[in-house]
Amino acid sequence: MERNPMRRQLQTMRKSLFDQGHLDEQFVQLEELQDDANPNFVEEVVTLYYRDSARIILNIEQALERKPFDFNKLDAYMHQFKGSSSSIGAKKVKAESTVFREYCRSRNGEGCMRSFQQLKKEYATLRRKLEAYFQVARQAGPMETACRPK
Amino acid sequence: MAPAFPSGDDWTNFGIGGRPNYKRFSFRDIVLRNRLTALVVDGVNFCRMVEEGFLRACGVETQGVDNGDAAVELIASGAKFDLIVIDMYLPILDGLETTRRIRAMGTRCKMVGVSASFSERDGQAFLAAGVDALSEKPLSPEILVPILRELDGQYSSI
Numbered sequence: 001m002e003r004n005p006m007r008r009q010l011q012t013m014r015k016s017l018f019d020q021g022h023l024d025e026q027f028v029q030l031e032e033l034q035d036d037a038n039p040n041f042v043e044e045v046v047t048l049y050y051r052d053s054a055r056i057i058l059n060i061e062q063a064l065e066r067k068p069f070d071f072n073k074l075d076a077y078m079h080q081f082k083g084s085s086s087s088i089g090a091k092k093v094k095a096e097s098t099v100f101r102e103y104c105r106s107r108n109g110e111g112c113m114r115s116f117q118q119l120k121k122e123y124a125t126l127r128r129k130l131e132a133y134f135q136v137a138r139q140a141g142p143m144e145t146a147c148r149p150k
Numbered sequence: 151m152a153p154a155f156p157s158g159d160d161w162t163n164f165g166i167g168g169r170p171n172y173k174r175f176s177f178r179d180i181v182l183r184n185r186l187t188a189l190v191v192d193g194v195n196f197c198r199m200v201e202e203g204f205l206r207a208c209g210v211e212t213q214g215v216d217n218g219d220a221a222v223e224l225i226a227s228g229a230k231f232d233l234i235v236i237d238m239y240l241p242i243l244d245g246l247e248t249t250r251r252i253r254a255m256g257t258r259c260k261m262v263g264v265s266a267s268f269s270e271r272d273g274q275a276f277l278a279a280g281v282d283a284l285s286e287k288p289l290s291p292e293i294l295v296p297i298l299r300e301l302d303g304q305y306s307s308i
Binding site for chain 2: 026029030032033038041044045048049052076079080082083084086087088089098101
């Protein structure tokens, strides 16, 4: 049982991120890359993700303002976004990306717009939760891991 | 195609430290006996950072480039790799054409094609272009670890 209250809070937040389906196994893989040489690896990767993906979100928003929709272009943007989101383990965001792509393939503009709104919500929610998580992580200090040094 | 990855719903038990107790491949489980080198070709910076990170965690000396043209130039300059991980969608020169050109230069190393998702047609096209295996992003340890063990084993048997 973790005695340090900040560590306990961190564990609770982390478990909640998985239990609520925001994150998947990929996030655990990223955590395993974090070590003394790269103590902030996960936060750095997540920060880069939000920076990179903001551009794609903007591209999709602009593409959805142009009628008629270019579904091939929308699909291509979302393909890239899905790959990025998968790489940090953003489970709900990734799932909604798949829904959006299905609507692109069936040329359903209304569906695309609804799905995109939902995706932006999930994306923003995850960002908020991860920012809070990393803030506590920084205060709690480095966690000892069971990882064997290479 | 990449095998199905355990979903978040499969994590029913978290140990102390919050780590799932589900038995699975980990990039840190592999111990290489030989020096292996890899090239990651991915136009998305942080995806490339993650892919390079996984390979380094496996003990592989890894380089990365962000477009197909740079990959072709690097190979043409004489750089040799045991493994190339290449995204299907690349800026400047796409993943399919980059793979064809790398193979046309006589490169016989293992190549793993990655993409956010593969339709059957995309997967077949990438394999026909010359990759040996496919992995949906994120790069799957189930795909990568056996390949690295195989490459490591090839050196050991020489």
